[in-house]
Amino acid sequence: MSGLFGTLNIGKSGMFAQQGAINVTSHNISNANTEGYTRQRAELQTTRPYCKPSMQNYAGPGQVGTGVEIAAINRVRDSFLDYQTRVELGVQGQYSSRNKFLSQIENILREPTDTAISGLIGEFFDAWGSFSDQAETSNARSVVIEQSKSLVNQLNHTFNELEQLKSNTQTQISEDVFTMNSILNQINQVNQQIIQVKVAGQQPNDLMDRRDLLLDKLSEKFGIETSREEFQGLDLTASNRAKNFQGSTSALGGEPPKVKVLDDKGKVILDKNNKEITKSLNLVQTLNPDDVGRFAYISDIKPAPADEQEKNKPISKGDAGVYKVTYYKNGDTTSDDNKVTINVKISDTKDFERLDQCRVLWTKDGDAITVDNNIKNGQIGEGEGCEFSQLKLFEPPSGALRGYMSVQKDIDEYENKLNNLAKGLAFSVNAIHTQSKDFEADTSTVMNFFVNGEDSTEDGEGKITAQNITINKKILENPMKIIAGSDPSTDKVGESDNARAMAISALRNTLMAIQKINRGSTRADFLKENEFAQKDGSIIKTFSKNTSGMTLDGYFNDIVGNLGIATQEANRMTTGQASVLASYQQQRDSVSGVSLDEEFANLVQFTHCYQANGKVISTVDELLDVVINGLMR
Incomplete structure (x- = not known):
């Protein structure tokens, strides 16, 4: 039954409980700036009271309390905010990485500047226009050569820089894959430690904070899904769901593969319907932690x-x-x-x-x-x-x-479009310069102006890209091989005949089906889509405008325009997503973060309570002194 010694125990339990609460508060204050730390709270509850009245127990006015104890030290955490934050971290990671590399693609194309491809295309056709006005001069031919070299060199350089940027993205993917596997191994290890601590009846708050921080970092790399298991264990898989955004074309993927379940002899286990039993291959799992992907x-x-x-x-x-x-x-x-x-x-x-x-x-x-x-x-x-x-x-x-x-896919698309531009330029200029619908090998009088730097044959022309397009070496060695007039065999070419030079200059404003060029297109395929014949009054074959086509300059400007739109979208999504993510993180911090003001207030409260319990013990001590020593006088 309760008495002075019972009251003494109540005061003692109060001091111990408040001391524990002070320890928790001190731990919170110490980790106020620790990344991933979740504030903890000591859950106080009354200790078991004296038994209810019975034949063997004194029947008083009610159960008599025996004090207080710390039932648990829990983290203050909102799982819904954790889920939302990780979803937004994944989206933020996606668009910030896109924005970083798309900005670099813009720097590579360098539009609009005089040294960019668009400006060089204009200067190329200007040179042919000047050449048509003074075709008899060798200086005009030299200008055509130099402007053509500037254009093809820029095409080569731009393609190579895009290839290097693609290599850089692959390096980043390699680094991220290594980081992801490292984080998964750490999560797996911490997960097992948490289970062991819970089995021992303890609360692994700091280990769970460590696991949550690792999950946050992993969710920046790819979407994740978690499921809680016994003893605070966790199973983790890759998410196969994408958040839908206006203008976004994120493809679904990442679903963990199914693996067959085998018995001890390596045979597939069948269910009651005689079907193979399969399971998802988790990245982290509570049972069989080594059997993961x-x-x-x-x-x-x-x-x-x-x-x-x-x-x-x-x-x-x-x-x-x-x-x-x-x-x-x-x-x-x-x-x-x-x-x-x-x-x-x-x-x-x-x-x-x-x-x-x-x-x-x-x-x-x-x-x-x-x-x-x-x-x-x-x-x-x-x-x-x-x-x-x-x-x-x-x-x-x-x-x-x-x-x-996705950036790698974008780079491939821009490279393909640059290749189409290079092919369209080569096919159209070569067709007019040679006056041939099909590839013809160079002769002493007629030569292809643009060639494949790796293969100057017919197959090589069909494989021209922005990376390998170049000027015919024979023309570089002898600019007089450039044909300006209609008859290449005439000694007086250029003095009064500039038909070919004018026709090539006119390509600047000629609509052609450049967008229909593909990886395997040849000159013959290109000319099937674009009318190439002698017009009324023309002494040579030239291109007619294709109303469904584009000019060379317009095609390239379309590439730049699409890149600008993609970059703006990535920048807009990055900015907007940063705001959304900050909102969720602020909400999570308001729940789980350490507020020094609140902890100081708790500290004062627990200190006063500790002192009050000490006063109770001191008072009981005085009363016991009266009972034990005072009554003996």
Whole structure:
């Protein structure tokens, strides 16, 4: 029953409880500036009171309390705000990475400046116009050569800079893959520590803060989904849902692959309906923490040797065929021990571009994974192969990784458009200069003005790109090979005949179906889309305006315009998303962050309460002194 000694215990429990609360407050104040820290709160509850009245117990006016104790020390956390913040972190990461690289593409194109491609196209046609006015002078030919060199050099340089920027994005993807795997390993380790602490009956608040901080950092790289398990354990997978934005074309992806469940003998376990049992391959999981997926970075994609092709024919990069795909386990490129090469059969250019732009594979135990697990339980080892459709790529719907992948796609599109521009320029100028609808080899009197710097044959002209376009070496060596008039065999060419030079100059304002040029287009294909014939009163064949076409300058300006729109969208989304993210982070901080003013107030409150309990103990001590010592007198 309660008495002075009971009251003494009540005071003692009060002091201990308030001391614990002061310790929690002190911990909060100490970590006020610690990244990822969540403020903690000591949950106080009454201790078990004296038993209710019964035949063996004194029947008083009610249960008598026995004091206070700390029931738990909990984090103050809102899981909904955590979820929303991580979603917005992924979107912010996606658009900030896009904005960074799209701005660099703008710097590469350098529009509008005099040294950019648009200005050089104008100067190129100006040179031909001046040449048509004074075709008999060698100086006019030299000007044509110099302006043409400036244009092709700028095309070459721009393409090479885009290639370098694409290489930079791939380097960033490689670094992010390594970082992602490192974070996943840390989460997996902390996750197991949390479970162990909970099983022991403790509350691992600081470990849970560490795990949440790692989840925040991971969500910046790609969208994640988590599910809570027993003992505060956590299972983590990649999200396969994208947040919809006006003007956004984010593709869905990143869904974890399904893996077959095997028994101890390696046989597939079937359900009651005789169907294969499968499960999602998690990135972090509470049970079997080592049975998880990881990511690998594809460092190289190149055609397999001719003897490994299906028809024993070598292929050029991007065509259908078998490719040697080299990847590094966990994105760790520091050692060749992590390098794995597999064979992938690609059916068309779009599949190649998708693989080249993604560069990230799902793996398990270092081996690439197939979609339907039809090879060795879904894993592809060194030297083995599969169809591209079976290869499991990691294509997240959001995050910085998604941004880098989309930038690679943008760079490919801009490179293709620059290639089309180079082809349109070469086909149209060569057609007028040679007066031929089909490719013809150079003769002593007629030569192609633009050629493929790597291959000057007919196949080479069809493979002209912004990277390899150049001026015919023979014309560079002898500018007099430039034909101005209608008859190249006449000794008096240029003195009174400037038909070809005028026709080439007129290309400035000629509408042509440049947008229909593709990777395999030849001059003949180009001229099928554009009327090339002698007009009434014309002594040479020239182009007629194609009302559905574009001028060379207009086509390039369209490229620049689309880039400007994409950059503005990325910048707008980055700015807007920063505001949205800041709002959620502010709400989360208001719940979970440490307020020094509030902690100081709590400290004063707990201190006063501690002192009051001390006063109770002091008073009981005086009363006990009276009872024990005073009554003996």
